[in-house]
Amino acid sequence: MRYALRKLGLLVLTLWAAVTLNFVIPRLMPGSPADAAIAKLAQNGPVTPSVQAAIEAQLGMPGGSIWDQYVAYLNNVIHLDFGVSYTFFPQQVSELVAGALPWTLIMVGAVTVIAFVLGTLIGIGAAWKRGTWMDSLPTVGGSFLSAFPYFWTALLIVFFLGYVLGWFPTSGAYSATAVPNLSWEFLGDVLYHAALPAATILLTSLGGWILGMRNTMINTLGDDYVTFAEANGLRGRTVAIRYAARNAILPNLTGFGMALGGVVGGSLLVEQVFAYPGVGYLLFNAVTNQDFPLMQALFLMITVSVLLANFLVEILYGVLDPRTRR
Amino acid sequence: MTRTARSGRRLAAIAATVAVLATAACSAPVQNKGDDGASGGATSMLIAADNGSPTFDRNFNPYSSGKRNTTTYMYEPLVIINEMSGEETPWLATGYEQPDARTVVFTIRDGVTWSDGEPLTAEDVKYSFDLVKKHPEMDLKGAWSHLESVEVDGTTVVAHLQTENVPAAKILAQQLIVPEHIWAEVEDPVTWTNEEPVGSGPYTLGEFTPNQYTLKKNPTYWQADKVAVEELVQPAANSELDIVNNGYDWAYAFMSDIEDTWVKADPENNTYWFPAGAPISLIPNMTKAPYDDVDFRKGIALALDKQVIADKAEQGYVDRASQTGLMLPNQEKVLDTSIPNQGYVDQDVDAALASFEKAGYTKKGDKLVDSAGKPLKINITTPNGWSDWLQGVEQVKSQLTAIGIDVTVVQPQPAAYQKELRTGDFDMIMGTVGGSGQPFQDYNGLMGSEFLLPVGKTAAGNFGRFESKQADDLLAQLKVTTDEAEQLELTHQLEQITYEQLPMIALFYGGSWGLFSNKNFTGWPSADDPYASPKTWDSTPLLILTHLEPAQG
Numbered sequence: 057m058r059y060a061l062r063k064l065g066l067l068v069l070t071l072w073a074a075v076t077l078n079f080v081i082p083r084l085m086p087g088s089p090a091d092a093a094i095a096k097l098a099q100n101g102p103v104t105p106s107v108q109a110a111i112e113a114q115l116g117m118p119g120g121s122i123w124d125q126y127v128a129y130l131n132n133v134i135h136l137d138f139g140v141s142y143t144f145f146p147q148q149v150s151e152l153v154a155g156a157l158p159w160t161l162i163m164v165g166a167v168t169v170i171a172f173v174l175g176t177l178i179g180i181g182a183a184w185k186r187g188t189w190m191d192s193l194p195t196v197g198g199s200f201l202s203a204f205p206y207f208w209t210a211l212l213i214v215f216f217l218g219y220v221l222g223w224f225p226t227s228g229a230y231s232a233t234a235v236p237n238l239s240w241e242f243l244g245d246v247l248y249h250a251a252l253p254a255a256t257i258l259l260t261s262l263g264g265w266i267l268g269m270r271n272t273m274i275n276t277l278g279d280d281y282v283t284f285a286e287a288n289g290l291r292g293r294t295v296a297i298r299y300a301a302r303n304a305i306l307p308n309l310t311g312f313g314m315a316l317g318g319v320v321g322g323s324l325l326v327e328q329v330f331a332y333p334g335v336g337y338l339l340f341n342a343v344t345n346q347d348f349p350l351m352q353a354l355f356l357m358i359t360v361s362v363l364l365a366n367f368l369v370e371i372l373y374g375v376l377d378p379r380t381r382r
Numbered sequence: 383m384t385r386t387a388r389s390g391r392r393l394a395a396i397a398a399t400v401a402v403l404a405t406a407a408c409s410a411p412v413q414n415k416g417d418d419g420a421s422g423g424a425t426s427m428l429i430a431a432d433n434g435s436p437t438f439d440r441n442f443n444p445y446s447s448g449k450r451n452t453t454t455y456m457y458e459p460l461v462i463i464n465e466m467s468g469e470e471t472p473w474l475a476t477g478y479e480q481p482d483a484r485t486v487v488f489t490i491r492d493g494v495t496w497s498d499g500e501p502l503t504a505e506d507v508k509y510s511f512d513l514v515k516k517h518p519e520m521d522l523k524g525a526w527s528h529l530e531s532v533e534v535d536g537t538t539v540v541a542h543l544q545t546e547n548v549p550a551a552k553i554l555a556q557q558l559i560v561p562e563h564i565w566a567e568v569e570d571p572v573t574w575t576n577e578e579p580v581g582s583g584p585y586t587l588g589e590f591t592p593n594q595y596t597l598k599k600n601p602t603y604w605q606a607d608k609v610a611v612e613e614l615v616q617p618a619a620n621s622e623l624d625i626v627n628n629g630y631d632w633a634y635a636f637m638s639d640i641e642d643t644w645v646k647a648d649p650e651n652n653t654y655w656f657p658a659g660a661p662i663s664l665i666p667n668m669t670k671a672p673y674d675d676v677d678f679r680k681g682i683a684l685a686l687d688k689q690v691i692a693d694k695a696e697q698g699y700v701d702r703a704s705q706t707g708l709m710l711p712n713q714e715k716v717l718d719t720s721i722p723n724q725g726y727v728d729q730d731v732d733a734a735l736a737s738f739e740k741a742g743y744t745k746k747g748d749k750l751v752d753s754a755g756k757p758l759k760i761n762i763t764t765p766n767g768w769s770d771w772l773q774g775v776e777q778v779k780s781q782l783t784a785i786g787i788d789v790t791v792v793q794p795q796p797a798a799y800q801k802e803l804r805t806g807d808f809d810m811i812m813g814t815v816g817g818s819g820q821p822f823q824d825y826n827g828l829m830g831s832e833f834l835l836p837v838g839k840t841a842a843g844n845f846g847r848f849e850s851k852q853a854d855d856l857l858a859q860l861k862v863t864t865d866e867a868e869q870l871e872l873t874h875q876l877e878q879i880t881y882e883q884l885p886m887i888a889l890f891y892g893g894s895w896g897l898f899s900n901k902n903f904t905g906w907p908s909a910d911d912p913y914a915s916p917k918t919w920d921s922t923p924l925l926i927l928t929h930l931e932p933a934q935g
Contacts, residue, residue: 087797095796105842106524111447113519144439145448146573219623227619232594331436331619346797
């Protein structure tokens with residue numbers, strides 16, 4: 057119990073630091089939101105002085121001293137009120153996030169879980185049958201695939217499967233004319249649109265899980281207690297899962313916690329390539345348009361969920377590995 | 383570990399595997415469904431006029447900066463001005479008169495109705511002006527920086543100006559008009575997103591989803607007989623690959639290797655037109671040496687081969703720009719023919735070196751040095767990520783290096799670039815100048831003392847901080863004269879000042895990237911018939927939409 061409380065205290069402290077950094081960092085970026093909006097318009101041709109004035113009036117600037125802004129910001133954070141987005145004026149930041157989050161959670165979230173489970177299982181198998189083709193195939197294949205950058209894989213997939221073969225849609229979370237509802241037809245449409253981005257993330261992230269699990273597992277398999285268990289004539293599967301894998305999974309679990317927390321940040325490049333309306337795309341828009349309110353909300357959401365996921369993993373660690381509780 | 387926990391994990395693994403298989407299985411039966419939106423039949427048109435990022439917000443408030451581009455297909459101005467030539471087409475007003483330099487009288491067209499059946503009246507016009515007075519955030523055309531008051535007189539609207547200000551008529555004429563009977567009841571028009579737009583234009587909103595929306599022809603439109611396209615389909619995703627593969631009728635996009643991409647997709651029907659837009663220029667900071675020296679600026683202009691820069695930057699799609707600041711050839715009518723070579727400054731290294739020498743820089747070895755022997759160093763600022771401009775600047779750099787100048791290219795993020803441009807924090811900076819097709823506005827924004835602010839203050843125009851009494855006098859005269867011959871004469875003199883004093887060094891014309899297909903509809907603007915810019919936002923698309931005809935055969 058004291059272990060959990062100590063971790064909780066640490067969590068609160070890091071949360072405060074994260075919230076404060078989140079306030080400071082966007083303000084260190086040069087240029088104002090109005091500058092960003094005008095620069096965007098200027099790409100299509102000159103912006104007249106009157107348009108500049110109207111845009112400045114429309115977007116306004118955060119008022120008051122930095123300290124006042126900070127207090128107001130803390131107050132808003134507590135009430136989950138992030139104000140109006142500059143980029144998508146006059147939409148509420150909370151609405152924008154609520155609109156993007158489900159897509160990311162469904163697509164990136166599911167794939168992260170699948171990749172972790174699949175990768176860990178394959179890793180266990182590879183380590184258990186080390187030296188055979190069951191080891192070399194996933195190890196070599198995994199390192200090969202994870203060496204590709206996300207967006208490169210994404211571009212290849214979208215070009216060949218999307219445009220050349222035309223098997224899959226190339227953009228969006230559902231068909232152009234579909235209206236979101238809870239029917240099987242719509243669900244199928246969503247899965248169909250999620251297939252390519254999901255496959256990209258799965259392909260590029262699977263290798264990491266496989267290698268991580270396999271390598272720790274091989275170390276564990278050399279330990280005395282495993283040899284002892286084998287010498288006692290326990291079934292192979294029991295030794296692999298209950299003795300070796302249980303201990304070997306700890307580093308992978310930490311990684312999983314981090315990855316799960318990072319899910320809400322979306323997968324920026326993949327969402328960009330597939331024009332998937334998730335958090336990653338929203339974040340990209342926010343950063344390129346100097347959209348302080350939207351950026352703050354998104355960064356806050358990402359930090360908080362990474363912190364929470366880490367906290368949960370640490371608690372889980374305490375359960376899995378009694379040594380950490382001391 | 384307990385048994386249940388272990389079997390739970392195994393279950394999760396099975397579930398995950400099933401999910402993967404299900405995803406794979408689901409994709410098979412719907413293979414042919416595709417995502418290509420409309421068929422592009424004879425009455426419907428697929429357009430890339432608006433871009434979701436990645437999806438559409440439903441915002442059709444014509445005075446909002448975040449509106450959908452096609453909002454201006456539903457709300458119309460009094461007069462449409464083709465910014466490439468300055469040509470005017472009377473629209474909701476049948477015309478306007480300027481009885482004196484402080485008054486503009488618009489005659490409102492009779493028989494125009496809103497899409498809900500109510501008549502459009504002079505009262506609506508007055509209301510639209512008063513609305514943006516009350517909410518300056520919505521005054522995108524800047525009407526009230528010129529207006530004093532607006533009144534209705536029968537079927538005319540009389541605008542009283544703050545000062546004698548003839549060019550203001552063209553700014554007022556572009557005001558978008560909204561129906562009073564709907565907007566008067568809106569609580570906060572600034573943040574209102576106007577989801578069910580009622581306008582006077584040729585189209586009304588059809589079906590809207592975040593991934594695609596349609597515009598339907600307005601059957602009661604006041605010139606419905608000129609509108610051939612029954613439906614416009616606008617998908618949210620229009621990547622270059624989509625545009626090439628999905629059979630668009632009208633798209634606005636810069637595309638590499640146009641002949642081998644867009645044209646090749648349908649060689650019989652696909653055409654393009656990339657007319658000259660505002661000149662993209664190097665703006666020198668004329669508050670500091672040596673940029674305040676006209677001989678120095680001349681030296682730079684003479685040192686550059688602008689066609690090579692244009693070809694590098696825009697892949698040969700646009701031409702070098704005339705140093706007069708005009709958009710040629712479309713603005714030929716107002717060009718002063720006494721200016722040599724239409725104002726194009728050819729590269730001439732010897733003349734450049736002579737000009738630099740007058741400015742105090744001489745060649746020493748292969749470097750240009752000042753009287754103290756210090757080599758000449760220039761920073762050129764261009765926004766990060768605008769790859770076409772960067773390509774141009776890199777070419778400028780190599781040409782200036784060849785003549786002996788040390789050039790550093792600075793690339794701040796776009797927002798920071800914009801700030802540096804406006805506050806005068808640069809040596810030389812890339813920027814567009816002019817481009818409205820209206821000489822007073824364009825030259826005023828380039829050289830007017832109206833916008834002149836000290837370095838450090840945020841300016842809205844005259845970013846190079848150019849000061850010329852002569853230019854100011856000419857602008858002041860141009861502002862008050864209603865005599866067209868005199869207007870032309872004053873414009874000629876302003877061209878000469880721009881040509882001789884170089885408040886900017888014109889490099890190349892920014893392009894407008896119009897891609898058209900003649901498969902379903904013909905009558906697109908072209909070099910032979912430049913009646914409108916190919917751009918898809920603002921009011922000039924109304925000219926195109928009322929100009930198209932069904933393709934024959």
